[in-house]
Amino acid sequence: MSTDVKRLTAVLAALLLTALTTTAARAADGGTPSAGQRIASSLRGSPVYVDEAYADAVPPSRQRELAQQIRRTGLPIKVVLTPLTKGDAFDGDSGVLAGTVRDRLPDQRELILITTDGDFPDSLTGEEWPADTHQTRDAVSAAGFLDETRDAGLADLTAKAVELVAEGKGTQRYEEAVKDLGDDTRRREEQAEERAESASGGPVWWLLVGVPVLALTALATRTAVRSRKPAPAVPQLVFATARAADEAELRRRAEAEVLALGEATRAADVSTTRGLQHALDAYAAAGTVLDEARGLPDLAGVLALVQEGRDALAGDDDTALPRCFFNPLHGRAALRTGWRPLGRRDRLDVAVCQECADALRDRRAPEVLTDTDEDGRTVPYFELPAERSAWAATGYGSLTATLAGINSRRIRAR
Ligand SMILES: [Zn+2]
DSSP, X not given: OHHXXXXXXXXXXXXXXXXXXXXXXXXXXXXXXXXXXXXXHHHHHOSEEEOGGGTTTSOHHHHHXXXXXXXHHTSOEXXXXXXXXXXXXXXXXXXXXXXXXXXXXXXXXXXXXXXXOSSSTTOXXXXXXXXXTTOHHHHHHHHTTSGGGTXXXXXXXXXXXXXXXXXXXXXXXXXXXXXXXXXXXXXXXXXXXXXXXXXOSXXXXXXXXXXXXXXXXXXXHHHHHHOSSOOTTHHHHHHHHHHHOSHHHHHHHHHHHHHHHHHHHHHSOTTTOTTHHHHHHHXXXXXXXXXXXXXXXXXXXXXXXXXXXXXXXXXXXXXXXXXXXXXXXGOBOSEEEEEOOTTOSSOEEEEEOHXXXXXXXXXXXXXXXXXXXXXXXXXXXXXSOTTTBHHHHHGGGTSSSOSTTOOGGGSBOO
16 A cells, blocks of 8 residues: 555656656747747748748748749758747747747758848848858848849748848848948948038038038928827927028027927926826936037937927827937938848848938938047948947937937947
């Protein structure tokens, strides 16, 4: 009898241990234990896995075409198209997705994986094991930068990525695509320099900064009209900015905006204004930046902070878009988009006005706000090192959730 009890206890203990081990293993792969396994199992049957969320974009007929295209390459390519969001089984990270799927395919020593990119919806990223022999990473990145895929759907984009991986010249293709974008930027800069040289009098740096601002007149007007949700005080300011086109005038307007925000916060109902503290923080930061402002980039920062404060008062601080990343003097952004800085492989998620979005789509360089680097050269403000410019670090609210917490000592390292 006691032997039976012991045996039973041993069996129960073993069962408990198994259960604990299984739970631990599940917890270790991040919340939804079945997601990676489900994808891997599916990939054993077909090299193309498409989550039902993308079933319209890549219907079964296109999936079969892609699978045939992949088989013809003779390469160990697998495609995983699944939405990625923070907090999901892969925490919205394409790297975690790729690693998980690969772990579930242990017999697949060589693997080329093309997946959705966690940072930018409807874009792709590629990874290859054991080494990047087919230049997969660059090939898949290049696919999204070609004229022919500008308006392509996910199915066509995937087909192009497979084609470029099979071609095996991904790095060259990527560099060509980036160079096309770069040529456009350089042409603009040369034109700006010619204009500056032909003008007489006045410091050259001012012309470099001032000319693009003058060119904004029509653009800012249109942007203000087309912006998704203009804050009450912004449109007049945009018009005023475009008319004045000089730093002193912009400073005066920024001062007026800061004062108006201060009045609005004082008038706000403490009990019902959820974002009041955020608005007060933004107001305080705007005042500090204004006091220390040395030029257009800082004054643009004041406008960005005022906008943020007004959004907080209106209760829109979680949803409203910041000002245009490329030039905050364009006004409030109309949409968010992925943008890859020249010479960099990773893309940034930035908020842009409609004009800048159109420029990106047409492979034109957007009109950017410039700043001076430590050698006195005029460069796009976002090209300054983040430790030297708070605006490069934050993208005026595109790269950070809020500006209100900005540390005044970090506005600009001097
Ligand atoms: Zn813009």
